[in-house]
Each structure stands twice: as structure tokens, then as C-alpha cells.
Amino acid sequence: MSASNLFIVMLENSQSEQLPINIFLTQAVLSGIVTNVYPEFAEIRDDSGKRCIIALHKIEAIQSI
Incomplete structure (x- = not known):
């Protein structure tokens, strides 16, 4: 599985959970x-409710908190 696919899985997991x-x-x-x-x-959306749009190809790493 490529890194971009793993990033998408982690992003979707954050969204669903x-x-x-x-x-x-x-x-x-x-x-x-x-x-x-x-x-x-x-x-x-951050803790204060502000939105941020991120280009997937710019992501270097994702960490669950």
C-alpha cells in the first residue's frame, strides 16, 4: 500500500471516528x-472551529492524537 493510500485511510478514520x-x-x-x-x-477543523484545506500531495506524515 502506498503512503498516499495510508494517508487517506488515516484521514477517513479521523473523519468517521x-x-x-x-x-x-x-x-x-x-x-x-x-x-x-x-x-x-x-x-x-481545529479546536476553535476554523477550517483548513490541505493538498494531499503536500502531506509528509500523519499522527493520531
Whole structure:
């Protein structure tokens, strides 16, 4: 299984179980619960309710919290 497929599985798991995750990008770490997974993007909401759209090809690592 490729890394991108594993990322999608972890993103979908966060969405279905409403579990927070950390998403590691080159120079940032974004934390929140996934609200939507699209073919090339994922949407998360942080603790304050703000939305963030992330390009899947930019994700370097994902950590369950």
C-alpha cells in the first residue's frame, strides 16, 4: 500500500471516528478533526472551529492524537 493510500485511510478514520490528528507539512503541523476527504484535498477543523484545506500531495506524515 502506498503512503498516499495510508494517508487517506488515516484521514477517513479521523473523519468517521471524530478523532483528532496532527498533519505534518514541510514547515508546519496542523491539528484537528477531518471533516471531508476529496480526491486531492482534505478539510480539517481545529479546536476553535476554523477550517483548513490541505493538498494531499503536500502531506509528509500523519499522527493520531
